[in-house]
Amino acid sequence: MKHYRYLLFDADETLFDFPQSERLAIARTLEEHGIPCGEETISLYSRINHALWQRFNLGEIPREQIRRERFSRLLESLGYDPSPGPELDQYYANTLGSFGILYPGALEMCRTLSPHYTMAIVTNGFSASQHGRFDRSPIREYIPYLFISEELGCQKPQKLFFDKVLDAMGIEEEDRGLTLVIGDSLNSDIQGGKNAGLDTCWYCPSPKEDPLPDYTVRNYRELMALLGV
Secondary structure (H helix, E strand, O other): OOOOOOOEOEOOOOEEOOOHHHHHHHHHHHHHHHOOHHHHHHHHHHHHHHHHHHHHOOOOOOOOHHHHHHHHHHHHHOOOOOOHHHHHHHHHHHHHHOOOOOOOHHHHHHHHHHHOOOOEEEEEHHHHHHHHHHHHOHHHHOOOOEEEEHHHHHOOOOOOHHHHHHHHHHHOHHHHHHHEEOOOOHHHHHHHHHOOOOOEEEOOOOOOOOOOOOOOEEEHHHHHHHHHH
């Protein structure tokens, strides 16, 4: 096992329990706007949102299209006027920022790793939501860097995204080999790390097929054991 000095963590579904935060924020948004919200409605929104993010990560659509369309599509699918979609999206984004729910064990892992590594969060999420969640989270004490694609002007899996992250952290070219990217998405985290010539670790609680990373872990305990901490 190589010795690393820098750990670049994805945020959602790696450290933060995004599905739970999403459910709470969607429910509050729809209820605030007088729209009944049950499990089917939440699942429908998640499918719409996931499909749009997949297209964004592949470079097929701009970021703004996600925010223009996801709630409009949801409203239309539910038989409502889709025109208030952007208004609901803004309310949702602000609300989501208040739900920084971590996965069990994430805080303890960050606390354990912090004396040994310089850590950063690297995310494609929207700035308002990610800053809100990160600023409210206790992991902020242990992770000094937060890099958001919306602010960098490029996104995972682009090499440029990681180049900008390394430059901002003062990581020299010869130290790329000391940097490990850790995330749940093969398309954005793992492929992005590979595009930038960085080692990668797939955070995969539920086993899947054909992993591309250098390492795969199923939980934080395995990650810390891999890092020798």
